[in-house]
Amino acid sequence: MNNVLNLAEEIKEWLIEVRRDFHMNPEFGMEEYRTSRRIVKYLEEMGIEYKKGVANTGVVGIIRGKENGKTVALRADMDALPIEEKNQVSYKSKIKGKMHACGHDAHMTILLGAARLLEDMKDDLKGNVKLFFQPAEETVGGAKPMIQEGVMENPKVDVVFGLHVAPEIPAGEIGIRYGKMNASSDTMKIVIKGESTHGAYPHSGVDAIVIAGHVITGLQTIVSRNIDPRNSAVVTLGAIEGGSRGNIIANKVEMIGTIRTLDPETRKKVINRIKKIVEDISQSLDGKGEVIIEEGYPHLINDDDIVNIVKENAGKILGEDKVRIIESSSLGVEDFAYFLQKAPGAFCRLGCGNVEKGIIHDGHNCNFDIDEDCLSIGVALQVQNVISILNS
Known part of the structure; x- marks a missing residue:
């Protein structure tokens, strides 16, 4: 021994x-x-x-x-x-x-x-x-x-x-x-802002929930279409909150998630793609999107x-x-x-x-x-x- x-x-x-x-x-x-x-x-x-x-x-x-x-x-x-x-x-x-x-x-x-x-x-x-x-x-x-x-x-x-x-x-x-x-870890908070109105008159407002749905779908393309398959990345949304009643168009949705990557370049690319997807999709649907990144472990x-x-x-x-x-x-x-x-x-x-x-x-x-x-x-x-x- x-x-x-x-x-x-x-x-x-x-x-x-x-x-x-x-x-x-x-x-x-x-x-x-x-x-x-x-x-x-x-x-x-x-x-x-x-x-x-x-x-x-x-x-x-x-x-x-x-x-x-x-x-x-x-x-x-x-x-x-x-x-x-x-x-x-x-x-x-x-x-x-x-x-x-x-x-x-x-x-x-x-x-x-x-x-x-x-x-x-x-x-x-x-x-x-x-x-x-x-x-x-x-x-x-x-x-x-x-x-x-x-x-x-x-x-x-x-x-x-x-x-x-x-x-x-x-x-x-x-x-x-x-x-x-x-991996590294980062926490992301996404805020989608629209304009509230009565559910009977949706054309009078901007539905933050609908925008959030498109954003969620868009975020799923980052790993599958933007990151080299030989690299690894995770983009996870773990919580979503928005709206107040069933007959009111929501003016705000908040989502919280995590980002995991294995190298600095992928980390930077994922964060940039998240911001672009949130901001561009929100703007295209007459809303506004904001991404807040809280940097975690390297x-x-x-x-x-x-x-x-x-x-x-x-x-x-x-x-x-x-x-x-x-x-x-x-x-x-x-x-x-x-x-x-x-x-x-x-x-x-x-x-x-x-x-x-x-x-x-x-x-x-x-x-x-x-x-x-x-x-x-x-x-x-x-x-x-x-x-x-x-x-x-």
């Missing part, structure tokens, strides 16, 4: 205890006060320098190696989801309507485990390690305010690593992807050279046959992408599924759980990643 994995296995019971404590006490984004206090407690016990209150509830630790050199950052997200847990386990969530249903309890545990091992070997490290405990991945994107508060500087981060537990991959395996891994694009390091390390720890290439990008989003805009790095998938144990449910599910055997594997991988960058 790989030496680093041996070290991680030695603290496995501690890892399970830490993870279950986090799991039983979930907190929403920007409300991770207890979680933050627990992280600080663990760092203090390890003798690791830290700063708390970063981006509200975030914590940043730093392990300074014996020699000056590069700085590697490891990131874990902290927040839970508004889900009522249905698992009947001893470590079930104690907070009604809140659950770590996406594995962030495991991510924090793995980072703390990596910190514990790296602190013990700091005299052999030729550089520094930053530990990012990040709030609000599921909501407002806590990575961005952490970066704005300077976590990537002083010392400047040269490489950043992140991981996410993956129930679709068996525990004991790692999933990696080169290049584009996760694309998560891995650095291929850093992915190669993860691949090599995962192969050393688990065997090359336990490393799988993820063939397709995800249209889901991940705010680790903000860190990758500031430094090269890699985000990978840590297998946590186990069919025999009934651990088969996807994230954001009330029955989500992990095979806790993945915890020591995640620790070993992150520690080996750090060693590869600092001591190569």
Whole structure:
């Protein structure tokens, strides 16, 4: 067995205890006060320098190696989801309507485990390690305010690593992807304005509902007719509201939706097409259309050279046959992408599924759980990643 994995296995019971404590006490984004206090407690016990209150509830630790050199950052997200847990386990969530249903309890545990091992070997490290405990991945994107508060500087981060537990991959395996891994997301609000009149005299007004119908149809052509079929994009309208009574022509319709793309050029093209379709169709039917775009998370694009390091390390720890290439990008989003805009790095998938144990449910599910055997594997991988960058 790989030496680093041996070290991680030695603290496995501690890892399970830490993870279950986090799991039983979930907190929403920007409300991770207890979680933050627990992280600080663990760092203090390890003798690791830290700063708390970063981006509200975030914590940043730093392990300074014996020699000056590069700085590697490891990131874990902290927040839970508004889900009522249905698992009947001893470590079930104690907070009604809140659950770590996406594995962030495991991510924090793995980072703390990596910190514990790296602190013990700091005299052999030729550089520094930053530990990012990040709030609000599921909501407002806590990575961005952490970066704005300077976590990537002083010392400047040269490489950043992140991981996410993956129930679709068996525990004991790692999933990696080169290049584009996760999509960007933008929220769109469309406002169609017409002119109200009595339903018996439709010629006297401008029907915003009719205009909205044409706009909806027009928007469906963006993916099928404007985007290269070899690229990916999603344009989804999830809510529509307009009108007041059945015999009154509506003077206003509002629609809300989401845009997902996998590269900046496609993102720009989709948004421009949405605006043109809404404005031109509305004008052609004597109304007025407006599009309001709320920019969301950017694309998560891995650095291929850093992915190669993860691949090599995962192969050393688990065997090359336990490393799988993820063939397709995800249209889901991940705010680790903000860190990758500031430094090269890699985000990978840590297998946590186990069919025999009934651990088969996807994230954001009330029955989500992990095979806790993945915890020591995640620790070993992150520690080996750090060693590869600092001591190569």
